[in-house]
Amino acid sequence: MHPFGDFASVTFGTLCIASALPFIGIPFPSRAWAIYYADKNRWLSQLSGGRLTPKQAGYASALLRIGVGSCCIYQPTRVAALLVNGAVVSRGTILAYRDGRPMRPQWTMLGAVGLCLFLELL
Structure with a gap:
């Protein structure tokens, strides 16, 4: 099963890494994604209590995605990155539910993290 874990995690x-682009306003893979992430950046800015502007929240989120993605590709840091990402996404899921935000992206990300961890730990 190890090749499946490698493939899934990579x-x-x-x-x-690719999903960092809409966080900074680049319409990838579509304009709808950029609009969704611009709204998410505004929400993250509100969650910060105004300490971050929406643009700063977007760049911080993009850096987090790039970091997690890079660590998932590099096998020695993979499990730690998946666990940290799972914790961040779990907290975000709770906040999204509380604030009536879209839940599908949250469940998709949690499912992907769970699948990668499962395959990695087999």
Whole structure:
């Protein structure tokens, strides 16, 4: 099963890195994604109590995605990155539910992290 874990984690890592683009306003893979993430950046700015502007929240989120993605690709840091990402996404899921935010992206990310961890730990 190890090749499946490698494939899943490298794919997840690559997608994490690519998903940093809409956080900074680049409409990838579509304009709808950029609009969704611009709204998410405004929400993250509100969660920070105004300490971050939406643009700063977007850049911070993009850096986090790039970091997690890179660590998921690099095998020695993979499990730690998945665990940290799972903790961050779990907290975000609770806050998203509380604030009536879209839940599908949260469940998708949690499912992807869980699958990668499962395959990695087999």
